[in-house]
Amino acid sequence: MPGVPRYWYNLTADLPVPLPPLVDPLDEEESRIALLARILPSRVIDEEYTLSRTLRIPEEVRRAYERAGRPTPLLRAEGLERALGVSGRVRIYYKFEGALPTGSHKLNTAIPQVYYAKLDGAVEVVTETGAGQWGLAVSTAAAMLGVKATVFMTRSSHESKKPRRLAMKALGARVVPSPSTETRAGREALRENPGHPGSLGLAITEAVEYTLSGERRRYVPGSVMESVLTHQTVIGLEALEQLPEEPDYMVACVGGGSNFGGFTYPVIGMKLRGEGFEGTRFIAAESRAAPRLTRGDYRYDGLDTGLTLPLARMYTLGRSYVPPPVHAAGLRYHGAAPSLSLLRLLGYVEAVAYSQEEVLEAAAVFARAEGILPAPESAHAVKAVMDIASKAPAGSVIAFNLSGHGYLDIDAYEAIESRLVSGELKARG
Template identity: 50%
Template sequence: MPRVWYNILPDLPEALAPPLDPETEEPIKPEKLLRIFAGELVKQEMSKERYVEIPGEIRELYAKIGRPTPLFRATNLEKKLGTPARIYFKYEGATTTGSHKINTALAQAYYAKKQGIERLVTETGAGQWGTALSLAGALLGLKVRVYMARASFQQKPYRRVLMNVYGAEVYPSPSNRTEVGKRFLKEDPNHPGGLGIAISEAIEDVLRNESARYSLGSVLNHVLMHQTVIGLEAKEQMKEFEEPDVIIGCVGGGSNFAGLAYPFVKDVLDGKAEYEFIAVEPKAAPSMTSGIYTYDYGDSGKLTPKMKMHTLGHTYYVPPIHAGGLRYHGLAPTLSVLLNHGIVKPVAYHQTEVFEAALTFARSEGIVPAPESAHAIKAAIDLALQAKEKGEERVILFNLSGHGLLDLKGYDDFLEGKLQDYEPEEIPALNGMI
């Protein structure tokens, strides 16, 4: 298990543009962030230290929830595809909560508890992040409140139940608990919600309670840094096998992809390796393949600092696909920089072809993947079939970031032929509406 997290900020090919205060349009002052986030997280967000030590208490918690997680070679999938490619996957579904989100949830809850914070408030899309923070709160003695995107709240009721089991309060978003939520419900009483709206509700909630702080599951630097335990472990595990040629992860905000890829990206930035990186997103929320690089709010209610990132616009209406964790309008600023420099290649898929890939994987390897992770599986299968056509040996590594055992409604809909694909909605960012 790693003793440090890897912070990519000092190694980026260009410095990040500073986050802007939404009231002044000037670089935001740290004291404003301290009202929203735990102090140590604000410090980590801006740190220029390449490696940040993981406190012993967090490492002990990591061990309790299943770290280090296993790395497998998908030999049955290789045989099914008839490919000369060799496919490996890091399996984050082996953690107690069934996804990679617990890696940063434990860290954020630890620092909040140490500061004397009583409650953490957050958003969740499909529910993996909300579940992870709920357990982290239970283990560390913190109250947790979760605003869950309404589409997922309805599609995945057992995610909500699991959060309740861990002691968290869970509300469908948009809700009647906040002014932001009321505004969106007035516009559309059946609004499916999305991460952008849920973030706004969580922050509004925090600003009403001095003893509460906000906790974010993706996008920001400190979150992605905590997730690098995945890639640091995978680098050591792959030494037992061989060097990967291609590294793949799915992308909503970026924590899944960054967690696996960033430790490998460092070797590319240092000129020590020539890995290919593929970031996979849904065509219904194509921030990487159709968004623009500009300053935008991280939430739909315009309460967060403005960040320079690839975005579809904070007013983008994200269709209710089953991969709820990928239903976001923006992208991690650090990943945006890597895209701009051509270090990471983005691809996008419709949800029906993603579920087809998920079935192929489940029927060969036995693991039912989360719909989010199935995007990475689809890309891995496509690359393996390309290798078959060309007669090339390729070594593929992807992040299977969570199991899909609480996503069976999506699988049922797919098997019944009820799933539909969504073309991107009108993209406000491209019409000057940011």
């Protein structure tokens, strides 16, 4: 069995065209690029701008990965194949990141970022979270490495995702519903809309503002930034060692892009370098509640609602977009990572969007076939796999990233409770 990789992979080195850089807003006096040095761990900034193809994983981080349960398993979905009626015609594999103690892939970047923050002398890390996977990962990494954590959690999720909120607090984190009264941005949002459900863009603005208001704090981003996607490539690098055959399709859900990039980028890099996988297709599955890659515009936009961070060129619905409070809150971000957006623009990545009900139904089918309940976010990938399997040519191989389990999202399944009880759900594509 392969061990934990010793290097992360940086896709930027292999892109066919240069990645559009982060830029400052034209009408703002203060440089947002310069601001990054005041809020981010210094090594995150170094990784954000490097053109090196591989980045050595610090041994302290590798040991923490091992303690957390890496490498994660790659499994054959034989039960799902039978449920879909494709046994002997299509083979399906999944990388199970839900095996990590936080239940999702997010720990892969939380550990190095908190480690880097501690090296910089920080005693507190600050972040935002939607459904809570990222907040729980940061809380766990902070507990492992001995620093404090403050998490601004979108208000709708703060109310509906009680298990994750309580888990973060049990680990010692302070969890603040966003919009909050602790920041200027939060107070303004509440003044305009007292019932504001929150958004990731606004929670980021609050987290950055709070970071700047105190000493020895560092902000740790959960997705979108290239350094985050680079950390997540431990997923794909392990999968390359574990897969028994070359996949025709690689599938993952997309919020900001970290789990999709982590799973697919090492293979996309090989394809770009002409080292194999010429026929592999890469499918990004997103929520219809925030359909950036399928309906967004490719342009420069703010990474957060309040423009406290630089502008990134990406597929976006607009930084002020407030998506409906669906259960797959991790997919509610308004934009997608610049590298993923560029790959989508150039045609290397395809995208599909699904509604909440159909992905939860797909998740229930997967759970009854494989014995694992997917997170609502990961269920988008499951639905895409089911659709692909129903139409793929005989002999096709599908690999997907099951980026998290759904045992802390069980409230989501109330939406289809009657159909679960009646047994009405069917494995359909």
